[in-house]
Amino acid sequence: MNDTLLSVENLSKGFSSAGRQVAALDNVSLTIAPGETLGLVGASGSGKSTLSRILLRLLSSDAGSIRFEGADWLALDGAPLRRKRARMQMVFQDPLAAFNPLATVGTVLDDPLRIHGIAAKDRRPGEIVMLLERVGLTADHAARPVRSLSGGQRQRVAIARAIATKPSLLVLDEAVSALDVTVRGRILELLVDLQKEQGIACLFISHDLAVVRAVSHRIAVMDGGRIVETGPAAAVVAAPQSEAARALVAAVPRLVTDPC
Amino acid sequence: MSGIFCSLRQLSVTYGRDRDGAAALDGVDLDIVAGERLAIIGESGSGKSTLARALAGLLPEGAKVGGEMLWPGLGHPPRAGRDFGFVFQDPGSSLNPVLTVGEQVAEGARRHLGLSWKQAYVRAWELLGRVRIPQPDKAMRAFPHQLSGGQRQRVSIAAAIAAQPALLIADEATSALDVVVQAEIVRLLDGLVREDGMTLLFITHDIALASGFVDRIAVFRNAKLVEAGPVRSVLSAPKSDYTAALIASHRDLATPPLIAEVPA
Numbered sequence: 001m002n003d004t005l006l007s008v009e010n011l012s013k014g015f016s017s018a019g020r021q022v023a024a025l026d027n028v029s030l031t032i033a034p035g036e037t038l039g040l041v042g043a044s045g046s047g048k049s050t051l052s053r054i055l056l057r058l059l060s061s062d063a064g065s066i067r068f069e070g071a072d073w074l075a076l077d078g079a080p081l082r083r084k085r086a087r088m089q090m091v092f093q094d095p096l097a098a099f100n101p102l103a104t105v106g107t108v109l110d111d112p113l114r115i116h117g118i119a120a121k122d123r124r125p126g127e128i129v130m131l132l133e134r135v136g137l138t139a140d141h142a143a144r145p146v147r148s149l150s151g152g153q154r155q156r157v158a159i160a161r162a163i164a165t166k167p168s169l170l171v172l173d174e175a176v177s178a179l180d181v182t183v184r185g186r187i188l189e190l191l192v193d194l195q196k197e198q199g200i201a202c203l204f205i206s207h208d209l210a211v212v213r214a215v216s217h218r219i220a221v222m223d224g225g226r227i228v229e230t231g232p233a234a235a236v237v238a239a240p241q242s243e244a245a246r247a248l249v250a251a252v253p254r255l256v257t258d259p260c
Numbered sequence: 261m262s263g264i265f266c267s268l269r270q271l272s273v274t275y276g277r278d279r280d281g282a283a284a285l286d287g288v289d290l291d292i293v294a295g296e297r298l299a300i301i302g303e304s305g306s307g308k309s310t311l312a313r314a315l316a317g318l319l320p321e322g323a324k325v326g327g328e329m330l331w332p333g334l335g336h337p338p339r340a341g342r343d344f345g346f347v348f349q350d351p352g353s354s355l356n357p358v359l360t361v362g363e364q365v366a367e368g369a370r371r372h373l374g375l376s377w378k379q380a381y382v383r384a385w386e387l388l389g390r391v392r393i394p395q396p397d398k399a400m401r402a403f404p405h406q407l408s409g410g411q412r413q414r415v416s417i418a419a420a421i422a423a424q425p426a427l428l429i430a431d432e433a434t435s436a437l438d439v440v441v442q443a444e445i446v447r448l449l450d451g452l453v454r455e456d457g458m459t460l461l462f463i464t465h466d467i468a469l470a471s472g473f474v475d476r477i478a479v480f481r482n483a484k485l486v487e488a489g490p491v492r493s494v495l496s497a498p499k500s501d502y503t504a505a506l507i508a509s510h511r512d513l514a515t516p517p518l519i520a521e522v523p524a
Contacts, residue, residue, distance in 0.1 A: 182506065214517050252513055256471040
C-alpha cells in the first residue's frame, strides 16, 4: 500500500505498578497517510503518550508491529535507526524542558542539520535563517538563548528543529497545551501551513478535542489503552459513538454569553 | 444584593527582582462583591496570579505593594485558611506528601473551628463526601500520591473549605487537568460556593470555561485591569480590543477547522 506512511498493528505495552500489571496500550492499531493529520484524543492516562513514545522509539513495546515508510520500524537499531529518525520528528508540550537550558536558538537548529548531514558547514547559517523565517521568527533570534524566548517563540523553535531534517511525519504531543490561547491559534495556523507546503503528515495528540478538531483530518479516540473510535474529524465530533468520545465532546468549554 | 467584600484601590505590586521597576500589577481598581463568583481572566504575565497572591498575603518577601486593599466584609485582612481558602494549580505540590488525606483536610477544621482531632476527622470525612471522593473511608488513610490528579484536586478543595472560609480563591485550579476532569471540578466548585454562599475568585486563562458559571469577569493584561463587568455584557459587547481578541481566539467544536476534511 503506497498511500500508507505509518501503520501500527496490535501494539501493546504493559507497566507494572505496585505489583499490579497495567495495560497502557492494549492492541492498538492505526494508520496515517502521507500528508494527513491524525488527531489522537483521550483523557489523562488513556495511553496517548505511551503510544507516542513507542512510535518515537523512546520506549519499547511488548507486542505488535509498526511500519514506517515501508520498513519495519521496530526492527531498526543503531546507526540505521539514527539515520531514519530524521524522517519522524517530534514536538513536546513543554519547550523549555525539550531544550538544553544553555543552548542558543542557533545551536538548537544547527544540531539536526549537522547530525543528519542536511547542510554543509558553510551553508548551515543560511539554512538556520530560512528555518527561523519559516516559523515566523527572524535571523536575529539565532544568537539568543532559548530561555530568553517567550513560550510561543520557544515552541516555534521546537517546530523549526523538527522540520529541519525534512521529516515525513511529525509527532506532536500536547504541543499547544501550555500556550496562551492567542498564541495557540497562531501556532496551529503555522502547523497547518507547513503541512500544506511540505506535505508533512502529523500525529497530533491532545486531551482537548476542540484543538484536535481544528487541525485533524481524522480523529482517533483513546480510552484505557485502547482506540475506541476512529473516523473523519467531522463525524467523530458530530456523532461520537463511544462513551469516551461523548464525554470529550461534552467537556469542551463553550462561550456562554447568557448564563442562567 | 450584598455589600463589598474586598475593595482594591490603585493596587500595585512590583517584585524585587525587577530592577527596571516593571510592575506585576499596576494601579488596579476592583471591587469584589460578597457572594459573587468573579473570574479573573488573563494570559501569562497578565498579573492574575499576583493579584491572587496579594489578596491572600502570599507575595514573596521583597515584593513592593502600593495602593490599598480594603476588607469591609471582614474588617481585617483575611487569615489564611480561616477567611479564605486557596486552591492552587498543582495539587501534587500544594498537598503535603507525607500527611494522609484525612489529616490535611482535618487540620484546617481543627485549627480554625476549635474542633478536637476526632471531631475534625469526622468533618474531613464529610468534606471528602461533599467533594465526591469515592470511598471516603479509604481516601482518609491514603497519601496524595495514591490518588489521581483530579482526586487530588478534590482533596485540595476539601482542605481549602474545611474552616468554612468566606472567600475561595482558585488559581488555575483546573488547568493541569484534562478537559473531562476539568468540567467536573468546575461543576463541583460552582455547587460548593452556591451551597455555602462563598465568594469565589476563579482565576483562569480560559474565558470560555469561566463564562459557563461565573457572575462577573475581570480581564487583565500586562499587569493592568483591562475591563470588568457582568459576564453577559463583557462577552457580548467587550469594551477593549484585547477582550475581543481573547473571545475570537476561543475554539470549540463549532469553530470552523483550519484544514479541509480531505488531505491534499
